[in-house]
Amino acid sequence: MRVKMGTVVPKMGTFVHLVEEPTDYRTAIAMALHEELHDTHRAIKMAMRWTGASERTVKYWFSGERGPSGDHLIALARHSDAVLYVVLALAGRHIVEEADD
Structure with missing residues (x-):
């Protein structure tokens, strides 16, 4: 059963405040996937194309029951x-965008 997530990941500029004390990798990745792809069957197909993972695996990621590892995580971050940003925040590495003058 897929659980709908109620929390939304902020867009790029406000991301630093997403996870003040990151503790749950699976939930954070699920939130990021919902923000990027929303909650449709098309979103699952897109994540499958990005990673080469099975439909069931991707549904687990969207529900937060499991998180991607290794090659799948890198492929998701690539796209x-x-x-x-979630991975960087969980690692305690925050991106500070500099203003162009």
């Missing part, structure tokens, strides 16, 4: 800014 999704939200996933990349």
Whole structure:
């Protein structure tokens, strides 16, 4: 059973405040996937194309029951800014965007 997530990951500029004390990798990745791809069957197909993972595996990621590992996580971060920022936040590495003058 897929659980709908109620929390939304902020867009790029406000991302630093997403996870003040990161503790749950699976939930954070699920939130990022929902923010980037929303909650449709098409979103699952897109994540499958990005990673080469099975439909069942991707549904687990969207529900937060399991999290991607290794190659799948890198593939998601390659295609999704939200996933990349979540991984960096969970690692305690925050991106500070500099203003162009």
